[in-house]
Amino acid sequence: MSQEDQNIEEPKEKISRRKFLLWVGWGSLVTSLVGSFLGTARFLFPNVLFEPPSSFKVGKPEDYAEGSIIFSEEHNIFILHEKAGFRAISAVCTHVGCIVNWNQSQNKFICPCHGSTFSPTGEVLSGAAIGPLKSFSIELAKDGKLLVDTRKTVKKEDYFRV
Amino acid sequence: MRLSFLKGPFKKISESGLWRSIFRTGFPDTERKRSLFVFGNFFLHILPVKIRKHGLKFRYTLCLGGIAFLLFLILAITGILLMFYYVPDVNRAYEDMKDLEFVVSFGILLRNLHRWSAHAMVAVAFLHMCRVFYTGSYKPPREFNWVIGVTLLFLTMFLSFTGYLLPWDQLAYWAVTVGTTIAGFVPLAGGTIRYILLGGNVVGQGALLRFYSLHIIVVPLIMSILIAVHFWRVRKDGGISGPL
Numbered sequence: 190m191s192q193e194d195q196n197i198e199e200p201k202e203k204i205s206r207r208k209f210l211l212w213v214g215w216g217s218l219v220t221s222l223v224g225s226f227l228g229t230a231r232f233l234f235p236n237v238l239f240e241p242p243s244s245f246k247v248g249k250p251e252d253y254a255e256g257s258i259i260f261s262e263e264h265n266i267f268i269l270h271e272k273a274g275f276r277a278i279s280a281v282c283t284h285v286g287c288i289v290n291w292n293q294s295q296n297k298f299i300c301p302c303h304g305s306t307f308s309p310t311g312e313v314l315s316g317a318a319i320g321p322l323k324s325f326s327i328e329l330a331k332d333g334k335l336l337v338d339t340r341k342t343v344k345k346e347d348y349f350r351v
Numbered sequence: 352m353r354l355s356f357l358k359g360p361f362k363k364i365s366e367s368g369l370w371r372s373i374f375r376t377g378f379p380d381t382e383r384k385r386s387l388f389v390f391g392n393f394f395l396h397i398l399p400v401k402i403r404k405h406g407l408k409f410r411y412t413l414c415l416g417g418i419a420f421l422l423f424l425i426l427a428i429t430g431i432l433l434m435f436y437y438v439p440d441v442n443r444a445y446e447d448m449k450d451l452e453f454v455v456s457f458g459i460l461l462r463n464l465h466r467w468s469a470h471a472m473v474a475v476a477f478l479h480m481c482r483v484f485y486t487g488s489y490k491p492p493r494e495f496n497w498v499i500g501v502t503l504l505f506l507t508m509f510l511s512f513t514g515y516l517l518p519w520d521q522l523a524y525w526a527v528t529v530g531t532t533i534a535g536f537v538p539l540a541g542g543t544i545r546y547i548l549l550g551g552n553v554v555g556q557g558a559l560l561r562f563y564s565l566h567i568i569v570v571p572l573i574m575s576i577l578i579a580v581h582f583w584r585v586r587k588d589g590g591i592s593g594p595l
């Protein structure tokens with residue numbers, strides 16, 4: 190066979206069998222590896238959580254006297270009733286997650302872990318924490334009870350009025 | 352001798368195929384047999400054929416890496432035994448720990464062996480790193496073993512952290528609440544890391560189960576492999592470092 194004959198039989202653009210099989214082989218290997226990696230990664234994220242509900246009722250507005258700050262151990266929140274209205278303040282310290290205490294005589298929240306202090310509205314007064322305590326949205330449920338939704342936060346000037 | 356009647360059966364046993372398959376070199380009473388014995392044994396072949404004199408000096412290594420490895424073995428054995436009585440269920444875990452302390456025979460010994468060895472391993476691995484640093488043993492050609500070492504130190508601490516949750520007491524609960532909140536502050540990925548570590552948003556059943564799985568199999572398995580590589584590298588890098 191001369192050089193010319195060979196050129197006619199195999200044009201340059203044609204993918205050789207070897208190359209084709211290499212592509213198929215590597216392609217399917219990489220695809221299956223990437224696929225199972227992504228699948229495994231996704232598997233680690235649970236779709237259903239068996240956790241305390243993110244919204245819950247905390248009793249009737251009348252249960253909270255004006256000027257009171259009442260702690261709910263079950264939900265780790267403080268219900269604050271001021272002249273301006275109600276607020277639901279998270280008791281979870283924004284430093285690294287301990288539960289703050291309300292100190293009536295000093296009129297502030299104090300964290301037992303590293304001593305952060307917060308104003309009655311949750312603003313940082315001192316200490317390790319840099320962000321304010323979260324305030325959650327409050328609504329009135331149909332049965333006349335206060336409904337707190339921890340998925341929605343409100344600004345510090347937002348109060349809930351009945 | 353009155354025991355001479357045993358001679359016959361013993362000869363039969365010691366000349367059987369099974370016996371000779373186990374004790375292939377015979378009694379190692381010559382240099383050659385001894386070295387064949389070491390070469391042909393999986394557990395001993397890890398030992399170097401030759402060792403430099405300075406590598407044996409206690410004052411040089413303080414045997415800290417060896418102690419860290421010994422603690423790792425103690426932790427593996429006591430840990431497996433503890434698993435026979437411990438169930439990673441939020442309603443049972445704490446009770447099981449109490450049972451181990453007050454009801455199970457030698458349970459308190461095993462639990463304390465496991466706990467103290469765990470604390471010691473963190474300290475000893477750290478001191479071993481200091482030894483390696485102060486003797487300059489991280490220098491070429493041992494840089495890669497230093498890298499493996501750093502990974503081992505982090506894994507040791509992670510093992511310690513995941514194990515800390517298992518008693519499910521106040522100490523455990525708040526330590527892990529704090530620890531995972533800190534993980535949540537990692538830029539960009541923090542929330543995601545926290546979520547897959549806890550298997551949710553709070554320290555609950557999901558978190559206990561994940562920490563348990565990480566603690567009893569995932570991390571120890573990775574560490575076993577890395578420790579094997581670590582030892583192999585010590586040999587490949589020319590044994591324990593020392594004066595050239």
Ligand code: HEM
Pocket residue numbers: 412413414415416417418419420423476477479480483486488489493496497498499500501503504507578581585590591592593
């Ligand atoms: C799980 C923890 C660890 C175990 C079980 C372990 C075990 C060992 C052992 C048995 C040796 C032989 C010499 C000796 O006993 O000192 C060794 C040497 C060495 N280790 Fe580790 N190690 C661990 C962690 C680390 C860490 C945290 C580092 C440093 C970041 C490190 C870096 C090295 C280096 C560079 C050598 C070679 C030292 C030399 O040639 O003098 N290892 N390791």
Ligand code: FES
Pocket residue numbers: 282283284285286287300301302303304305316317318
């Ligand atoms: S967790 Fe509140 S100050 Fe650190």
